[in-house]
Amino acid sequence: KEKVAITKEQDALMKLIVEAYNKHQIPQDVAKKLLQEQYSTEENFLLLTEIATSQVQVLVEFTKNIPGFLSLDHEDQIALLKGSAVEAMFLRSAQVFSRKMPEGHSEVLEERIRKSGISEEFITPLFNFYKSVGELHMVLEEQALLTAITILTPDRPYVKDQPAVERLQEPMVELLKKLCVLQHPQEPQYFARLLGRLTELRTLNHYHAEMLTSWRVNDHKFTPLLCEIWDVQ
Numbered sequence: 036k037e038k039v040a041i042t043k044e045q046d047a048l049m050k051l052i053v054e055a056y057n058k059h060q061i062p063q064d065v066a067k068k069l070l071q072e073q074y075s076t077e078e079n080f081l082l083l084t085e086i087a088t089s090q091v092q093v094l095v096e097f098t099k100n101i102p103g104f105l106s107l108d109h110e111d112q113i114a115l116l117k118g119s120a121v122e123a124m125f126l127r128s129a130q131v132f133s134r135k136m137p138e139g140h141s142e143v144l145e146e147r148i149r150k151s152g153i154s155e156e157f158i159t160p161l162f163n164f165y166k167s168v169g170e171l172h173m174v175l176e177e178q179a180l181l182t183a184i185t186i187l188t189p190d191r192p193y194v195k196d197q198p199a200v201e202r203l204q205e206p207m208v209e210l211l212k213k214l215c216v217l218q219h220p221q222e223p224q225y226f227a228r229l230l231g232r233l234t235e236l237r238t239l240n241h242y243h244a245e246m247l248t249s250w251r252v253n254d255h256k257f258t259p260l261l262c263e264i265w266d267v268q
């Protein structure tokens with residue numbers, strides 16, 4: 036059985052990705068707001084809009100720190116960000132949700148999200164996804180790499196130079212694979228389960244697009260940044 040070891044380069048890459056991931060956490064005060072007073076549906080929706088908007092800003096900063104990203108074609112950089120924003124947001128949500136929270140906090144958070152005007156047929160797959168990510172008990176390095184891998188998906192719409200994106204994503208996938216073997220030696224299929232979450236994420240894109248149209252119908256307001264990244268209005 037060949038000895039799996041992280042090379043010096045891989046260790047340097049991982050440190051860069053984790054550092055970027057840590058630097059760009061969501062301002063806790065915004066997420067904490069969701070846990071405070073009892074809000075109406077409209078106020079919960081506005082809070083989610085605020086949290087989602089701050090998350091997109093966090094996502095852009097994290098992405099800019101992915102080694103090689105800023106050397107990609109500029110239009111491709113935009114195409115990758117727009118193509119991955121929803122997935123990165125739901126991955127982040129799942130990671131926030133699956134984190135150990137003080138007693139009763141995740142129930143309150145779940146309640147607030149359920150009472151935010153999001154249609155039922157979207158809430159179910161959303162919480163199924165949060166649960167399936169939570170069951171993986173990902174370590175920080177895995178979360179950061181999985182987010183970078185999601186952003187560096189070559190086959191997003193309008194990406195011109197896909198091979199250039201593949202050249203950035205490939206080493207991250209290789210590194211994540213090694214990490215999984217080292218972190219979960221008793222679970223050889225763990226890496227495959229992680230990648231399976233990325234497939235599940237793509238289905239949430241579809242639900243999110245459906246949700247957006249239903250919100251536009253009953254004229255919910257989004258921020259300019261969310262309109263920009265989600266191509267609405």
Ligand SMILES: CC(C)NC(=O)n1c(-c2ccccc2)cc2c1CN(S(=O)(=O)c1cccs1)CC2
Nearest residue numbers: 066080083084086087090124127128131132148
């Ligand atoms: C952490 C950030 C990325 N999470 C977030 O914004 N959440 C969270 C969430 C999950 C765990 C902890 C805190 C918040 C649940 C939901 C969203 C956003 N969306 S949304 O983007 O469709 C939306 C935007 C405006 C109205 S609805 C709906 C569902």
